[in-house]
Amino acid sequence: xxxxxxxxxxxxxxxxxxxxxxxxxxxxxKTGQLPPYAQLQAKAHEIWDxxxxxxxxxLMSKARESALGYRDSMDARMxxxxxxxxxxxxxxxxxxxxxxxxxxxxxxxxxxxxxxxxDIFRGLYDLVLARRVEGGLDVxxxxxxxxxxxxxxxxxxxxxxxxxxxxxxxxxxTLAAPYSVLxxxxxxxxxxxxxxxxxxxxxxxxxxxxxxxxxxLMTNMMNGxxxxxxxxxxxxxxKEAAKxxxxxxxxxxxxxxxxxxxxxxxxxKAAAAKAKAKAASGTKKPTTRKA
Numbered sequence: 001x002x003x004x005x006x007x008x009x010x011x012x013x014x015x016x017x018x019x020x021x022x023x024x025x026x027x028x029x030k031t032g033q034l035p036p037y038a039q040l041q042a043k044a045h046e047i048w049d050x051x052x053x054x055x056x057x058x059l060m061s062k063a064r065e066s067a068l069g070y071r072d073s074m075d076a077r078m079x080x081x082x083x084x085x086x087x088x089x090x091x092x093x094x095x096x097x098x099x100x101x102x103x104x105x106x107x108x109x110x111x112x113x114x115x116x117x118x119d120i121f122r123g124l125y126d127l128v129l130a131r132r133v134e135g136g137l138d139v140x141x142x143x144x145x146x147x148x149x150x151x152x153x154x155x156x157x158x159x160x161x162x163x164x165x166x167x168x169x170x171x172x173x174t175l176a177a178p179y180s181v182l183x184x185x186x187x188x189x190x191x192x193x194x195x196x197x198x199x200x201x202x203x204x205x206x207x208x209x210x211x212x213x214x215x216x217l218m219t220n221m222m223n224g225x226x227x228x229x230x231x232x233x234x235x236x237x238x239k240e241a242a243k244x245x246x247x248x249x250x251x252x253x254x255x256x257x258x259x260x261x262x263x264x265x266x267x268x269k270a271a272a273a274k275a276k277a278k279a280a281s282g283t284k285k286p287t288t289r290k291a
Contacts, residue, residue: 013074014146018126020044020078021085021144025098025127034089037082041075048074077146077198084201088194092129092140096179100125104171108219119222123167127196130177136187137175141168142194149197155204162214164193165206 020043027035034040048071089095106119127142141164155161168191176183193204226232232240 009070010147013070013077016044016047017074017078017081017146018144019047021081021126022098024082024085025095028089029095034082034086037079040082041078044074044078045071074146080198080200081144081146081196084196088127088129088140088142088196088201092131092138094130094132094137094177096128096130096139096175096177097125098127100128100179102167102171104167106170117226119219121163121167123163125164128179130175132177132186133189136189137177138190138192139168139172139175139188140192140194142196145195145197147197149199149202155195155202156206156210159214161193161195161204162206162210163218165191165204165211166215166218 020040023043024035024040027033102121102123102125104121106121107115108117108119110116125141126144128139129142130137130139132138143160143164150158168188172188172191174185174187176185193206195202195204226236
């Protein structure tokens with residue numbers, strides 16, 4: 001419950017709020033009830049006080065700023081976020097986890113359908129809640145955000161939002177509730193994304209129009225990472241071999257052209273020499289003898 005290690009005071013604020021909400025959800029998992037906001041606030045202050053004062057001072061961006069002012073700002077933001085979390089657990093009473101790690105391996109194939117490489121993704125979900133509906137589980141992936149609330153059209157293009165959607169669609173066909181070895185796997189029939197901001201919950205629904213270009217972008221991003229690290233897939237090696245072959249043929253054609261031009265020049269030179277010799281023999285004066 002200490003750390004932060006941010007480069008500015010806002011990262012420290014976010015770290016403390018996330019850790020406090022994580023603690024609140026652990027209480028919910030044990031008791032079935034969220035702790036009162038006063039306890040959440042006290043826990044956040046406890047975590048805040050564990051941060052070294054030297055680090056906190058250096059995180060200030062302006063002279064004469066006070067860390068307590070930022071702590072008061074954090075309290076105000078957390079209070080509205082707490083109210084949204086209360087509503088969320090009413091709608092989705094099953095807590096599947098907080099800071100939930102996920103690992104996804106995506107197999108990649110070439111145009112012939114042959115496997116070429118794997119993309120490996122690792123991440124953490126701040127909060128995963130669920131409720132039972134007809135046919136299985138309705139899952140909500142939540143994320144705590146202590147900053148400003150972006151416009152919805154911007155969120156639809158946000159990489160984190162689209163990754164959350166991609167992960168949940170790809171990985172979670174079934175989930176155990178509770179999320180443990182003792183849980184029973186149930187089909188996931190619906191998924192939603194909820195970002196808890198100080199201004200309120202921002203729900204996001206991703207359509208196929210946004211998913212298709214993102215998956216293409218993600219593939220290009222991963223290929224770019226491999227290229228920068230010098231990792232070559234069979235597909236990349238095949239492209240490089242084809243390029244080398246094209247360059248070799250191009251060089252061969254260029255050499256053949258140079259040889260033809262040289263032969264043509266040599267032929268022209270020989271013809272010029274022959275014409276010169278012929279002209280010289282035609283203009284030569286005949287010799288005469290004296291009687």
